[in-house]
Amino acid sequence: MNKEPLRFKNGKFKIMLVGDLHESYDMYSDNAANKADDMNALLTKAVEQLNPDLVVYLGDNAGADNEMQMRSVISRILYPVSVKDIPFAVVFGNHDRECAVSLKDQMRLYNEHDNCYMFNADDTLTGYGNYNLLIKSSTSDDDVFNLWFVDSNNLADDQELSYYDWVHEDQIEWYKKTALELKEKNGGEVIPALLFQHIPVPEEYELLREAKVHEKLDSVPGHRKWSDKNHVLKETVEGYLGEGPCTPCVNSGQFAAWKEIGDVIGAFFGHDHMNDFAGYVDGIMLAQSKTAGFRPYTDGCRSGVRLITLDENDLKNINTRMYHFKQFGLKAKSLSPYMENVTDRQDMKLKLAGTVLGAAAALTTAAVAVNKIAKGKK
Numbered sequence: 001m002n003k004e005p006l007r008f009k010n011g012k013f014k015i016m017l018v019g020d021l022h023e024s025y026d027m028y029s030d031n032a033a034n035k036a037d038d039m040n041a042l043l044t045k046a047v048e049q050l051n052p053d054l055v056v057y058l059g060d061n062a063g064a065d066n067e068m069q070m071r072s073v074i075s076r077i078l079y080p081v082s083v084k085d086i087p088f089a090v091v092f093g094n095h096d097r098e099c100a101v102s103l104k105d106q107m108r109l110y111n112e113h114d115n116c117y118m119f120n121a122d123d124t125l126t127g128y129g130n131y132n133l134l135i136k137s138s139t140s141d142d143d144v145f146n147l148w149f150v151d152s153n154n155l156a157d158d159q160e161l162s163y164y165d166w167v168h169e170d171q172i173e174w175y176k177k178t179a180l181e182l183k184e185k186n187g188g189e190v191i192p193a194l195l196f197q198h199i200p201v202p203e204e205y206e207l208l209r210e211a212k213v214h215e216k217l218d219s220v221p222g223h224r225k226w227s228d229k230n231h232v233l234k235e236t237v238e239g240y241l242g243e244g245p246c247t248p249c250v251n252s253g254q255f256a257a258w259k260e261i262g263d264v265i266g267a268f269f270g271h272d273h274m275n276d277f278a279g280y281v282d283g284i285m286l287a288q289s290k291t292a293g294f295r296p297y298t299d300g301c302r303s304g305v306r307l308i309t310l311d312e313n314d315l316k317n318i319n320t321r322m323y324h325f326k327q328f329g330l331k332a333k334s335l336s337p338y339m340e341n342v343t344d345r346q347d348m349k350l351k352l353a354g355t356v357l358g359a360a361a362a363l364t365t366a367a368v369a370v371n372k373i374a375k376g377k378k
């Protein structure tokens, strides 16, 4: 790849994550133009204020019926980033397979933009868009950090086993082989790395615990094999759990491979539009970036981006936080006043509970009053 290498600047490297835009060519139905405007406003403001060195699109990015349409949609989602000539990388999500344009053609369209750093490292691997990007030091040409981009595929062939597919054995072997080659080039030391892919690993459930009875209102049921319980985040986990993580039900050993090689210090996922939590499992950060879009299911003004700031002098320390739409002082064109005000599903549940309790209290008062009147009539 003939691009300027990624490089720390003054000891820092900032990565902005953009999850699940689900942007599409249609601009006429279902408030689509306003939703596209809100997405554009969020990305424009985020890029301007956070000034990232790399933007990563986390999959379920764009849909279209033909190449002409897809080129237009890709240009739309890239515009706030491309106009500032900020490098970007992409992983594909399950829904990126649903459109009429192949992943190979989509990658070619992304690469029509000079600031695209996405490529396919090995045509023989399962999926499309498995690759890594190295980051050089501020002060030398040494590669000091690595970024993995992995295609988490689509739906499982055997739906009895798992709804979602998983990262396959050949992809894990490619990761291990490449990481060990980098280690050898680096004098026998692994290069610390972050990993980006669309569908999270099943180990995310280790960040959750079963909800107690009084927590039911704030809890979510798990996905498929975890659906017998309601979950909340463990106390050590930051952020928000809006839905049961929709991971594969099969554990392919991807997380175990990260532990075995020892380079991955954090992995970042999209796919679950409502989740934006971050916590550690066995010393590896697992973090969600919720949707930055307004087209897919979302919870109003909490659509947002995640920023990761790496420090060249402390490479194993991950500094990350979410920035939600409202925090940028933006006003959404596509949301009703109610969704503009209610900022997440927990608030909605609590408000609903408050309304039900309020209504019950009002009915009781009314019943007592009627009773008194009735008694008075006697």
Ligand SMILES: [Fe+2]
Binding pocket: 020, 022, 059, 060, 093, 095, 271, 272, 273, 296
């Ligand atoms: Fe999605």
Ligand SMILES: [Fe+2]
Binding pocket: 060, 093, 094, 095, 198, 270, 271, 272
């Ligand atoms: Fe998805």
